[in-house]
Amino acid sequence: MSEKKVMLGNEAIARGAYEAGVKVSSAYPGTPSTEISENLVKYPEVYCEWAPNEKVAMEVAIGASISGVRSMASMKHVGFNVAADPMYTVSYIGSNGGLVAVVADDPGMYSSQNEQDTRQICRAAQVPVLEPSDSQEAKDFMKLAFDLSEKYDTPIVLRTTTRLAHSQGLVALEDRVVPEDKPYERNIAKNVMMPGNAIKRHLVVEKRIKDMAEDANTLKVAETGFSKDIPLNRMEINDTKIGFITSGIPYTYVKEACPTASVLKLGLVHPIPKKLIEEFASKVETLYIFEELEPVIEEQVKAMGIKCIGKEAFTLQGEYSANLLREVVLKQDLNLNKPAEVPARPPLLCPGCPHRSVYTVLNKLKIHAAGDIGCYTLGAVAPLSVVDTTICMGASISSLHGMEMAKGKDYVKNWVAVIGDSTFMHTGVNSLMNMVYNQGTGTVIILDNSTTGMTGHQDHAATGKTLQGKVVPAINILGLCKSLGIEHVQEVNAFDIKKLEEVIKEEVARDAVSVIITKSPCALLKEVHFPNKCVPVPEKCKKCGMCLKPGCPALTKNEDGTISIDPTMCNGCGLCKNLCPFDAIETVEK
């Protein structure tokens, strides 16, 4: 028996890629996909990198595939939008070495700005989609994805969800088998997508998806390995009163709540196996389609003229559960205790976070911020309440420019754009180019904490370290901004609130683009050590509440109006101390 290990879904995906002989992987971090690259990099045989964004990552993988090796890109669902441009066209080109994109959806929006369904984009791009149900399948399907990519000359998407990506289960390990590199042959008709060639390739794409839909009725999970003879799309006929067509994590809810029901478990969710579906539907009395998010399978089944129940019974929003099936399908009265009414506990900026310092100044100056994607989105939450808008990666700078072009330069004199260093490198720099080119006068604050914070500290081109931790020359953000022709670019220590206030006042008033880079590393980075901690001096406290304004979670108000500081939480950044007009907080050595 092979060795078994408990693995996170993302770790299993990395393992599958490794075993499949992948040679090149590129990615931009995004919850819940980040751990794929973080685990893949542990295999020195695989070249892994962080790219500045998902489009770049996808194109790196495409280049590697064209050259003849197995390659992949991984990203979260909204990152797939950024990578959609190359994906739609590489669907026409196909693959040489196996080409796989792992895309992680986030039903329930644990860490995302929307709840889009990756399967919709894949249908539009005519790219086949595999969807595993647990860590073992995540590994198996990853290997299968490379085989299918080469067999059908197509990119493949492996779709996961947060629940799969961040669940752990047992996985049987196998050895890495590296297929021989495919020879590269110049093939202009296939690889140069100009109209004359693309018109012909579109026909190939349509035929390919049709062929695959036919084959989907009989495809097996793997040609090699222990899981050899399991059908990819599998009928489990039990009691035929109720039947479910399902896939991914929802399959596990069906097995939990309705273990005696019949199930058609789809491993390939695009294109769907029509013959199997017809056969299954004919065997069961009531057919349910149990899929999270959009009715992608349901609408196709209904279009086949098959009667089934889907979104009329199950929600379009959030995650599903076994209890949902118990209530809706089995009509059980679960007689559950009601949840208590309790105060919400929303996520917060950490104690010692440099963003809190910058936002405290913006809040004081009553300045609005066009926000972006990262920890600093939390600046929208009370008591800071500084961030007015959050759309997508890089949108802070461009949307601020749009406001100015709509309302004039005076309108943006109490506005700034705030964007993190990693997000600036992702797509923010394009927006800044636009602001310069079209003669905007906006003020951009780059919150440079020297990492990609929200996803758990990944390096990027401006940190000077690769995914492997190798030290490389860092792109200098200040120099980059200056090179765009922006005259007013300066760095300020994020915790120097006096200086910061001066600079922000000066720059928002200026009739020219200006960039303020607030520099201070993320408080959670291993190399960051605050030597002190903050301690209240109750006898000096006038109970004014100034120190509570930034909303640091280490500070709480006592019943008598004075404050306490939790010594295990305080990072000793000194922001509260610097805000206190009465020296009622001091810093002492830890």
Next chain:
Amino acid sequence: MSETKNIMIVGVGGQGTLLTSRILGGIILTAGYDVKLSEVHGMAQRGGSVVTFVRYGEKVSEPIVEEGQADVLIAFERLEALRYAHFLKPDGALIINDQRMDPITVVTGAAQYPENIIENLSKTYKVYSIDASAEALKLGNARVFNNIVLGLAAQHMDFSKEDWLKVIENTVPPKTIEINQKAFLVGLEYK
């Protein structure tokens, strides 16, 4: 064991729930069960309310514990115990670290921190509480409080003391093995 056992760990992001779930995963594997764990990463870790599900048995299907299904609920903070108590089975064990951490909604005055949480929960559930932070300070390391809570929870699970200590040894950083094992025993022997 025919039925799948369901355990939940709840707390505030940053309290170390992931370490506890790693130790739990380790002990379950030692006993040779199938296991699934599910945890929260990303935005919710930043001081928000966090939940980890652990399920084990002969064959585990879904990776989450649902309302009314938990055999043991381990709460690292009082308010979080109250938030998730309805996930317990009627005879489930509710382990509470008797600690208060005000959420920002309370700090800003938008909401009130509920009074007498432990007393009120005891009316409906089997509650076992401990001031683990105080106990941890007695050991000289405030950060090992979560292994004290885990020790208390271990009183309601069927694994041997030796196996627990072995798994802790294999899971925590080498320099902290002894203090973490001590902390665990404080919880295990707590009455």
